[in-house]
Structure formats: C-alpha cells, structure tokens
Amino acid sequence: MSKIDEKLQPVLDEVLRRNAGEAEFHQAVREVLESLGRVVAKHPDYANHALIERICEPERQIIFRVPWVDDLGQVQINRGFRVQFNSALGPYKGGIRFHPSVNLGIVKFLGFEQIFKNALTGLPIGGGKGGSDFNPRGRSDGEIMRFCQAFMTELQRHLGEYTDVPAGDIGVGGREIGYMFGQYKRLNNRYEAGVLTGKGLVYGGSRARTEATGYGLVYFVQQMLAARDMSLDGRRAVVSGSGNVAIHAIEKMGQFGGRVMACSDSNGYVFDDEGIDLELLKEIKDVRRERLSEYVRLKGAGAHYIENGSIWDVPCEIALPCATQNELTEKDARTLIKNGVIVVGEGANMPSTPEAVNMFQDAGVMFAPGKAANAGGVATSALEMQQNASRDSWSFEQTEERLAQIMRNIHDNCAATADEYSAPGNYVLGANIAGFVRVAEAMRSLGVI
Incomplete structure (x- = not known):
C-alpha cells in the first residue's frame, strides 16, 4: 500500500475518526489521498483553508x-x-x-x-x-x-x-x-424531465444511455492500448458480472474484434468455448430475468457453468471487473498476471482491492480505475440532462460519438496528468489528481462553503 504524505495523514485520521466502521468509504478516501502528496508538494496552497478536508466531508x-x-x-x-x-x-x-x-x-x-x-x-x-x-x-x-x-x-x-x-x-x-x-x-x-436520468426514450430518455457505461469502458481500454500501438482485435477477455454494464462491455468488445470468453453472477461463472453468445445472454438477463446458469442449458455444447468458481481463473489478456466493489482480490490479481493479462479496466466502482491494484501496477499491467474507465454512464446522463433542457432528442450515433469523444478526453487527461506528476502510465494517479484539481479549483473560487 502506498504511503500517504505526512501533510495528508491528519486528514485521513480525521476521516477514520468521524466515520467509524465505514470500511469502503475509508478505502476510497485513502486511495485518493495517496495520490495527492505530489499535488501538495507542487502546489502547497491546496493544503490551506481545509480544502481537502471539505472535499472529504459530504455537504x-x-x-x-x-x-x-x-x-x-x-x-x-x-x-x-x-x-x-x-x-x-x-x-x-x-x-x-x-x-x-x-x-x-x-x-x-x-x-x-x-x-x-x-x-x-x-x-x-x-x-x-x-x-x-x-x-x-x-x-x-x-x-x-x-x-x-x-x-x-x-x-x-x-x-x-x-x-x-x-x-x-x-x-x-x-x-x-x-x-x-x-x-x-x-x-x-x-x-x-431533467430531475432523473436513465429514463425511457418515450418520456425524455437519451439514446445510448443504457449502453454508455459498458461502451465507455471499452473505449477507454481501447485508448490505453492505442497509446502503446496495440489494439483489442483478437484479444481474449473476461467480464465479471452479467448485468447492464457487463452486457454492453461484451457487445462493444465484439465490435472492436475482441472475444469475451466468460461472464459471471453471484453464484458462479459461464465459460463458452466459442465466446459468450451476446444475444442469448441478453435473452436470459433482460427477457427471462433468470440466473446465468440457464445459459448452459440453452446453449448446449461448448458452454460450461462453474458454480462458486472465480472468473479470474480464466486465462485472458483483458480483464473487465463489472460486478461490485472489492470483487478482485490480491489472489485473483496474481492468477491473472500469471495467465498473461495485459489490461484491467474497472467497469464497476472500486472492484479491485488496493492490494490487487498495487500488484497490477508492479507487474506493469495497464490498469484503468473505475472513476475514469466507467465514467461513460454518468457522462451520457449529463448529455440526457442537456437534451431535456433544450427539449431535444439526439440520434444514437450522435450520442455515441459524444460518448466516445468524452472517453478519449478522459483518457488523454489522465495520461497527461500522470506524465506531469512524473508517473507515466499510472492512470490511478492521473485520474485522482485530474479530478481533484478541477473540483478544488471550483471550491476555492466559491470561497469557504
């Protein structure tokens, strides 16, 4: 685990004291504060006026x-x-x-x-x-x-x-x-209409909103690979989860030429020798609303359901955790690295434990944190708000192009910020600092609020 700058340790200590027993919140705060030592060293004024303390306290x-x-x-x-x-x-x-x-x-x-x-x-x-x-x-x-x-x-x-x-x-x-x-x-x-997003198309929803988080995740991973003159074409992947984010990550992976071999639910995972049949998966989850184990019964030969198994045991080059927080552990990370993973992209919020993240980074695995990689969903929600405010409705293609551009911008911002703070390729640090600086500058402009 990375060391927190001595100027920021009192901030973490106070968060732990005031929010006793909230382990996931502690983990999220610690992960951001570990990145901010370089910011405070370069811009000492960010440590003034309890700015960081205020960001850690909900309004x-x-x-x-x-x-x-x-x-x-x-x-x-x-x-x-x-x-x-x-x-x-x-x-x-x-x-x-x-x-x-x-x-x-x-x-x-x-x-x-x-x-x-x-x-x-x-x-x-x-x-x-x-x-x-x-x-x-x-x-x-x-x-x-x-x-x-x-x-x-x-x-x-x-x-x-x-x-x-x-x-x-x-x-x-x-x-x-x-x-x-x-x-x-x-x-x-x-x-x-603008008070809720994710609405149905007939009453103010946005096209591509349903697909946005999964699509955006794959756009981000594609940009990471492109930065190293690599592509998704022909890559074997596994995607944890089988809900909305996972389904659309599988769909976009296929459009980029990748092949998703396995997906999961809370009871186990499905492995398909031919790659996951997306239409069958959609029927099971969206139409039938049944458990993932039904996939094997309906698909037949070549499909296997491993009850209570770990999807991270499946060899792959691309791993996309899209289920829930802390699902990918240090043990899982070790297995993925041994089996040749080159990219991990978080489709869920904080699905990798801190120990797993450190292991990926130490092994040189490209790692995309959720706050950057899965931002496509909320970005498209904001586009839905924009359409509602203007009493407009965009085409799927127009909305997806905006989504793709936003994900490219997020990738480039994270990469450039990591370079600026002498940590090239560290998307965790880049995302934390880039996001923090934008919020901190706004808060400083608004005075003590």
Missing part, C-alpha cells in the same frame, strides 16, 4: 424510513439514503442502488468516487449517490412499483434539475426509474 447526508406494502398486504420497512457530496461543479449527480448490502458507508464511498468521476467528464455536474437496502430480487412488479413510490415520496423533496439529479445503479433500471419519475411528477405537479 449533506439524508437517511429516511421507507414503509411500503407487499403483495400479501404486510407492511415492510426499508432504509433510504442520499448523500449529496459535492456541488462545486454543478448539481449533485449519481445513481440510486437497491441492494441488501446498501448502508451509509457504501453510499458515501460511491458518492466520494462520483465527485472525481464526474469532474473527469468535463461536464458541469457535482457528485452524489443514494439507494436503499431493499432487495428487488423475487419481488413482483407491483411490489417494486409501491416501493419506488414510497422511496420517491421522501426523496423528491431533496431533488431538482438544478439541485440533485439521480440515475440508476445496481438494482435500479428503466422500470424503477419510470416508477420513481412518475411519483415525482405526481407529487410536484410538473414535468421536470
């Missing part, structure tokens, strides 16, 4: 009760969260996650990461995140609708197109966004 933390009625008429209680972390660059922007693991520490880690991710897009959006410990798995459409309405009944008072603009995340897709937008519209008596 607002909202926790609320969500009572709702299930199909049996029983009242259920969940907990809702929204952490509005930093609005120096624009309205808070970040997803809503519905998953049993959601707690305040998880939401704060995600919101903290979102500050820098959003800054890297170059678009006028601040950082925030939200969610609930509600588990949508196994619930009927009616139950999900009633939960979303109950959740939005409280959250809506904290939202607005110039205040806070949520989107989807794990457990929150187009269906859930629709139910929440409907409740917001019902309670506020106005059609404020």
